[in-house]
Amino acid sequence: MDRIRIDSTNALASSVGEEHGIGPSELASLEKPSRAALAAVLGRRERDLRWLDLPQQAAVHEAILDYAASVQGRFENVVVLGIGGSALGNIALQTALNSPYHNLHLPAGLPRLFVLDNIDPDLVGEFLDGFDPGTTLFNVISKSGTTAETMSQFLIFREALIARLGEAEHREHVVVTTDERAGVLREIVNREGYASFAVPDGVGGRYSVLSPVGLLSSALVGIDIKGLVAGAAAMADACTSGDLAENPALHYAGLQWLMQSRKKKPISVTFAYSHRLASLADWYAQLLAESLGKRRSRAGADVFAGPTPVRAVGVTDQHSQVQLYTEGPFDKWFTILAVDDSDHTVTIPRAYEDLEGVAYLGGRTMNELFQAEREGTRIALTEARRPNVSIHFPSVTPHVVGQYLYLMELAVAVMGEHYGVDAFDQPGVEAGKIAAYALMGRKGYEKRRAEIERGRGGATP
Ligand code: PA5
Numbered sequence: 001m002d003r004i005r006i007d008s009t010n011a012l013a014s015s016v017g018e019e020h021g022i023g024p025s026e027l028a029s030l031e032k033p034s035r036a037a038l039a040a041v042l043g044r045r046e047r048d049l050r051w052l053d054l055p056q057q058a059a060v061h062e063a064i065l066d067y068a069a070s071v072q073g074r075f076e077n078v079v080v081l082g083i084g085g086s087a088l089g090n091i092a093l094q095t096a097l098n099s100p101y102h103n104l105h106l107p108a109g110l111p112r113l114f115v116l117d118n119i120d121p122d123l124v125g126e127f128l129d130g131f132d133p134g135t136t137l138f139n140v141i142s143k144s145g146t147t148a149e150t151m152s153q154f155l156i157f158r159e160a161l162i163a164r165l166g167e168a169e170h171r172e173h174v175v176v177t178t179d180e181r182a183g184v185l186r187e188i189v190n191r192e193g194y195a196s197f198a199v200p201d202g203v204g205g206r207y208s209v210l211s212p213v214g215l216l217s218s219a220l221v222g223i224d225i226k227g228l229v230a231g232a233a234a235m236a237d238a239c240t241s242g243d244l245a246e247n248p249a250l251h252y253a254g255l256q257w258l259m260q261s262r263k264k265k266p267i268s269v270t271f272a273y274s275h276r277l278a279s280l281a282d283w284y285a286q287l288l289a290e291s292l293g294k295r296r297s298r299a300g301a302d303v304f305a306g307p308t309p310v311r312a313v314g315v316t317d318q319h320s321q322v323q324l325y326t327e328g329p330f331d332k333w334f335t336i337l338a339v340d341d342s343d344h345t346v347t348i349p350r351a352y353e354d355l356e357g358v359a360y361l362g363g364r365t366m367n368e369l370f371q372a373e374r375e376g377t378r379i380a381l382t383e384a385r386r387p388n389v390s391i392h393f394p395s396v397t398p399h400v401v402g403q404y405l406y407l408m409e410l411a412v413a414v415m416g417e418h419y420g421v422d423a424f425d426q427p428g429v430e431a432g433k434i435a436a437y438a439l440m441g442r443k444g445y446e447k448r449r450a451e452i453e454r455g456r457g458g459a460t461p
Helices: 023-027 031-042 048-058 058-071 088-097 121-130 147-164 166-174 183-191 210-219 226-237 247-262 278-292 322-327 366-383 398-419 428-437 447-455
Strands: 003-008 077-081 110-116 136-142 174-179 195-199 267-273 294-296 302-305 308-313 332-339 390-395
Touching: 003 247, 023 031, 023 247, 031 183, 031 247, 031 398, 048 226, 048 398, 058 210, 058 226, 077 147, 077 210, 088 226, 088 247, 088 278, 088 398, 110 121, 110 147, 110 210, 121 147, 136 147, 136 166, 136 210, 147 166, 147 183, 147 428, 166 174, 174 210, 183 366, 195 210, 210 226, 226 247, 247 267, 247 398, 267 278, 267 366, 278 308, 278 398, 294 428, 322 366, 332 366, 366 390, 390 398, 428 447
Parallel strands: 077 110, 077 136, 136 174, 174 195, 267 308, 267 332, 332 390
Antiparallel strands: 003 390, 294 302
């Protein structure tokens, strides 16, 4: 079985020196806390961290595949309406597991996929102008079922569907993913009779990619969701040991904690050396930022905790960021996502053999060049004493991507224990949502609106 492999040699003091790299005693100091952290996280599996069990939900996976089969060939477009944890996983899976040109060169019988994770009127308006709702299926995704961005999009596209298809038929063009019971979106599903899937209790937005939130749109565009969840399940099995050296989630979580707490590196760069993995780095950025970026510790003290995630793509960002990474402040550590085997081999033709500046490329492959550039960056970072780890994807398959998703989710949950914060709430996001409701005049938020107006001299948008 192809397994993800973490190589952390270049994050160690033996590679980048004691000031920036982790020494054996520092790693050893984490053994007990890591064991305790894992027990604390896994101990909540039955109670409130139900995302740990998502790979085992075979009946849900079958229901998703049945729905996808029932609509196959009926739609030219699938549009996800969602934001944050209700969109980033969908984008990451599509980018990783379908062709970058999927929407241009559609495989037979499959629809295009669009994820409208913004309410910029130019994004939504352009879509309204250009697409026929009559050939489009909308997957409305909101765990809370109240998010203003998603609900406003839903209202707009529902109206367009009804105008084009009529009240009854429009219902065939909507499938909703939301909480099983709570929220206005569930109430709407009940009234309209839309097809729907549930985001189970204990599955927060950024931990929901392996639920119907991420799996439904993936199945609709032909991604092997069984392979994905099998990979996640395999990683769950590989992460049961309390031993730091054996459990990759404990290992990665420990590195993150030591890099920030001991090595003064508040910035965590995920450097995806793969176009296909670039959006996984975006997905991870949200997972890390929303889970650990917290004002208060679990004990209630002000801690203002959290690493700052940064996402870079190789080789593109070699020509943009690497100057800063190798010579700028020592405030970052790096996770290189490396793909060992690409699906394609692209050969560079021989030409201009008398011109050494290009002649050396002729007859080599782009694969060799890509790997050489990745290795070049790794070597440059290490020689500049910038700690870096490499996560090796043997290839980019559903199984391996499923492994990565589960690995990172569990690692971040464990990081929450090291940082002493609640990795599963998002009061900062909620605060912004509440302020927006107040500014939009939503009933029940009058007091907040008055407070805001007082604070800004009575100005309204
Ligand atoms: O991770 C999270 O909890 C958030 O990013 C949510 O996913 C985001 O705010 C959207 O929320 P909802 O799915 O409730 O519409």
